[in-house]
Amino acid sequence: xxxxxxxxxxxxxxxxxxxxxxxxxxxxxxxxxxxxxxxxxxxxxxxxxxxxxxxxxxxxxxxxxxxxxxxxxxxxxxxxxxxxxxxxxxxxxxxxxxxxxxxxxxxxxxxxxxxxxxxxxxxxxxxxxxxxxxxxxxxxxxxxxxxxxxxxxxxxxxxxxxxxxxxxxxxxxxxxxxxxxxxxxxxxxxxxxxxxxxxxxxxxxxxxxxxxxxxxxxxxxxxxxxxxxxxxxxxxxxxxxxxxxxxxxxxxxxxxxxxxxxxxxxxxxxxxxxxxxxxxxxxxxxxxxxxxxxxxxxxxxxxxxxxxxxxxxxxxxxxxxxxxxxxxxxxxxxxxxxxxxxxxxxxxxxxxxxxxxxxxxxxxxxxxxxxxxxxxxxxxxxxxxxxxxxxxxxxxxxxxxxxxxxxxxxxxxxxxxxxxxxxxxxxxxxxxxxxxxxxxxxxxxxxxxxxxxxxxxxxxxxxxxxxxxxxxx
Amino acid sequence: xxxxxxxxxxxxxxxxxxxxxxxxxxxxxxxxxxxxxxxxxxxxxxxxxxxxxxxxxxxxxxxxxxxxxxxxxxxxxxxxxxxxxxxxxxxxxxxxxxxxxxxxxxxxxxxxxxxxxxxxxxxxxxxxxxxxxxxxxxxxxxxxxxxxxxxxxxxxxxxxxxxxxxxxxxxxxxxxxxxxxxxxxxxxxxxxxxxxxxxxxxxxxxxxxxxxxxxxxxxxxxxxxxxxxxxxxxxxxxxxxxxxxxxxxxxxxxxxxxxxxxxxxxxxxxxxxxxxxxxxxxxxxxxxxxxxxxxxxxxxxxxxxxxxxxxxxxxxxxxxxxxxxxxxxxxxxxxxxxxxxxxxxxxxxxxxxxxxxxxxxxxxxxxxxxxxxxxxxxxxxxxxxxxxxxxxxxxxxxxxxxxxxxxxxxxxxxxxxxxxxxxxxxxxxxxxxxxxxxxxxxxxxxxxxxxxxxxxxxxxxxxxxxxxxxxxx
Numbered sequence: 040x041x042x043x044x045x046x047x048x049x050x051x052x053x054x055x056x057x058x059x060x061x062x063x064x065x066x067x068x069x070x071x072x073x074x075x076x077x078x079x080x081x082x083x084x085x086x087x088x089x090x091x092x093x094x095x096x097x098x099x100x101x102x103x104x105x106x107x108x109x110x111x112x113x114x115x116x117x118x119x120x121x122x123x124x125x126x127x128x129x130x131x132x133x134x135x136x137x138x139x140x141x142x143x144x145x146x147x148x149x150x151x152x153x154x155x156x157x158x159x160x161x162x163x164x165x166x167x168x169x170x171x172x173x174x175x176x177x178x179x180x181x182x183x184x185x186x187x188x189x190x191x192x193x194x195x196x197x198x199x200x201x202x203x204x205x206x207x208x209x210x211x212x213x214x215x216x217x218x219x220x221x222x223x224x225x226x227x228x229x230x231x232x233x234x235x236x237x238x239x240x241x242x243x244x245x246x247x248x249x250x251x252x253x254x255x256x257x258x259x260x261x262x263x264x265x266x267x268x269x270x271x272x273x274x275x276x277x278x279x280x281x282x283x284x285x286x287x288x289x290x291x292x293x294x295x296x297x298x299x300x301x302x303x304x305x306x307x308x309x310x311x312x313x314x315x316x317x318x319x320x321x322x323x324x325x326x327x328x329x330x331x332x333x334x335x336x337x338x339x340x341x342x343x344x345x346x347x348x349x350x351x352x353x354x355x356x357x358x359x360x361x362x363x364x365x366x367x368x369x370x371x372x373x374x375x376x377x378x379x380x381x382x383x384x385x386x387x388x389x390x391x392x393x394x395x396x397x398x399x400x401x402x403x404x405x406x407x408x409x410x411x412x413x414x415x416x417x418x419x420x421x422x423x424x425x426x427x428x429x430x431x432x433x434x435x436x437x438x439x440x441x442x443x444x445x446x447x448x449x450x451x452x453x454x455x456x457x458x459x460x461x462x463x464x465x466x467x468x469x470x471x472x473x474x475x476x477x478x479x480x481x482x483x484x485x486x487x488x489x490x491x492x493x494x495x496x497x498x499x500x501x502x503x504x505x506x507x508x509x510x511x512x
Numbered sequence: 513x514x515x516x517x518x519x520x521x522x523x524x525x526x527x528x529x530x531x532x533x534x535x536x537x538x539x540x541x542x543x544x545x546x547x548x549x550x551x552x553x554x555x556x557x558x559x560x561x562x563x564x565x566x567x568x569x570x571x572x573x574x575x576x577x578x579x580x581x582x583x584x585x586x587x588x589x590x591x592x593x594x595x596x597x598x599x600x601x602x603x604x605x606x607x608x609x610x611x612x613x614x615x616x617x618x619x620x621x622x623x624x625x626x627x628x629x630x631x632x633x634x635x636x637x638x639x640x641x642x643x644x645x646x647x648x649x650x651x652x653x654x655x656x657x658x659x660x661x662x663x664x665x666x667x668x669x670x671x672x673x674x675x676x677x678x679x680x681x682x683x684x685x686x687x688x689x690x691x692x693x694x695x696x697x698x699x700x701x702x703x704x705x706x707x708x709x710x711x712x713x714x715x716x717x718x719x720x721x722x723x724x725x726x727x728x729x730x731x732x733x734x735x736x737x738x739x740x741x742x743x744x745x746x747x748x749x750x751x752x753x754x755x756x757x758x759x760x761x762x763x764x765x766x767x768x769x770x771x772x773x774x775x776x777x778x779x780x781x782x783x784x785x786x787x788x789x790x791x792x793x794x795x796x797x798x799x800x801x802x803x804x805x806x807x808x809x810x811x812x813x814x815x816x817x818x819x820x821x822x823x824x825x826x827x828x829x830x831x832x833x834x835x836x837x838x839x840x841x842x843x844x845x846x847x848x849x850x851x852x853x854x855x856x857x858x859x860x861x862x863x864x865x866x867x868x869x870x871x872x873x874x875x876x877x878x879x880x881x882x883x884x885x886x887x888x889x890x891x892x893x894x895x896x897x898x899x900x901x902x903x904x905x906x907x908x909x910x911x912x913x914x915x916x917x918x919x920x921x922x923x924x925x926x927x928x929x930x931x932x933x934x935x936x937x938x939x940x941x942x943x944x945x946x947x948x949x950x951x952x953x954x955x956x957x958x959x960x961x962x963x964x965x966x967x968x969x970x971x972x973x974x975x976x977x978x979x980x981x982x983x984x985x
Binding site: 148149150151152153173194195196197201202205208209218219222224225226227228229230231232233234236237238239241242244245246250261262263278284285288289291292293334335338341391393394395396397398422425427458461462463464465466467468469470474479481482483485486487489490492493494495497508509 | 621622623624625626646667668669670674675678679680682691695697698699700701702703704705706707708709710711712714715717718719723734735736758761762764765766807808811814864866867869870871895898899900915931934935936937938939940941942943946947949954955956958959960962963965966967968970981
């Protein structure tokens, strides 16, 4: 059967039925609400949904999906709206389905080191809840204080700890999912190893809300490490800083965080918040933020010293060790503020490139060249230990990449560079709406065909977040 | 389009074309060869292929697949034939496609801690090659001395190190795959984080050769830990031993190996090899084999002592520390020999259950009860730290589970128990041919429908390892 494009509009009769399913107060179509849900954190894009629904239970979502599937009504699922690729933008109108009321942590299973949660729980809330039991859920996006765990699963988020602990996909054991036709499945089992049929769990992780709506999540946890140490290391050259990154791993160290921040990004942050903790002067081109964690303080001290010693080979400046919890918190806070600060300062276009980590110097060099060629200024920062470089672009006139031919050409050149370095176009933000024009850069038509066929298998009527990742047909 | 069952037979004209593609000497249809490739390590099953092909290159495989796809010839891909679920059995005749000539390690990328390999490399050969560079590839099936890395990917293998380091899926970054229609794709990129489209890489891992033929593999490596320590701990009760397993993790330890071996299994091993390293007496019901690894010997000694202390709460007997490399090797060798020894002794039916690790005692108790009820004797051993219990079954008259109604009823009861404990039917061996009657125990029809549709998306003519995991139509 040929997949059909969504063609339905939400009628007053549909609204009546939605109200019968979830209650009148959770069916919202006033202008203020529609406007609020028309955008996420992606550039400066906005699309109005026709109605916002806030269900509380899996069964309510199943009933909503049955109705939407019958009438070909487009459905856009949404977590906290912190996404950076437009995955939660309701670009086709229709229903905006918010998970914000599904915000309970259902069970912290201390016997098995697992947590079962609903998708609308804020990531940091989940982390703190398991921390109280001596357990650790490492994936940790910059937006952890506001993003939802469900959104993290949709985008396969990472964050600074990924370098040692892996990304979201490495923690998801099992998912309860409402399929577009309203059927409810569990994708796997609550186990650490699984060779039982195709891995639907891993297929759902990172599928950006296009295959099903995640309603319950079983996550693996690990014992909470007792100690961590943090240091900040300035470099006179961006290239040397990025060369140092892969040298650390080649020497046998696996830091629990290895971030790079270009000095321009820090300068911007320092305009809005007190950043006296981090030296900003003309001799410095970039900093590395390096964290190690574990259960033995002497071992960690030894590792930090050995890493610092190694970095002298890359012309590192004076190392700043964070002495206490307050200094560490301050340093991480500064790092987390970078994204927001540079965006507010005009760097509205955000890219999420990832390359094999030893190719970072080549990528950074290439970004700067492209900036000259295409007339933009870029600042680079991100999860250098993973080869995952966030590139924020400030163009004098172009503020959205989406739908702009000039910026599309510039980004096309960037992604061809990334591809040539063995990398890909998104490490943790997803493709969503704004990166889909570039997907052909890294995939052959055969790959895209398979993805479209998988989409059809899950969503033959093409109602669920259609037109994200790839075009409708 | 409706998927069609394979209907082709290999004709002399096909043979001629195969010879033109890969050379006459690699197209084999003599009785001895066909018999050799008619079985793997699964129970006592055997199915003759019509021809065995031994291609050397991706392009040769692509040409073979184009031909087979055109003429609806069934193709069964095969690694080393060490599988335990019948994934490599050519139960429909047709072409048996062996990867044994694709046995080169293409590149060990020390800059990025990655290895690129062909599928026909023996797992242990790969491990040793990267070890020489100070790198570590942890997934480590018992058959590592003979199995191929390609087969490990097909089954998402684990092994004893999975408890700390994860399974095959956690190491696969990117795959070159020949699709059933002969097209060649790369599933992802050579990067540590990836949110670029659906995760075809993870979909291929564990798909048991039903979606495509893996021809190149990019694996993540980690720095090789400098030291490891090993101990053997006897328990008077199987229940106490399995209770101790989850207690170790709850206390914050993450061993690099945590195996359980029931005394009956060791008794069988001791009949064929010298097992004086391991005490076997009437006071012992089971042993735990516990390994820790890391870069600091003092820390490891401390961990071992703390774990040993903890185990006294579970009525552990006298702990045996392996003193030197030879003792460690001997102990691991004994563990690895268990599978083969019990099979040779009549325990021909093998199950690969997995549950949340704290449910191990309940699973073991249930297995023993089912044995009484259904008239079989079972020995249990395996990766207790992961909740992955191998159960070998000796029935006085039934030697194959496949196609036997009585054994099917017994296994159905076993898998219902596993399901009720939150587990699933295979942790690392796959479903293949022999477990597919039980898949409905852990999945709803909607799950199976999605899997069949995914299969159709990759293989519309249903020629590639058809009838494995689920039935043809």
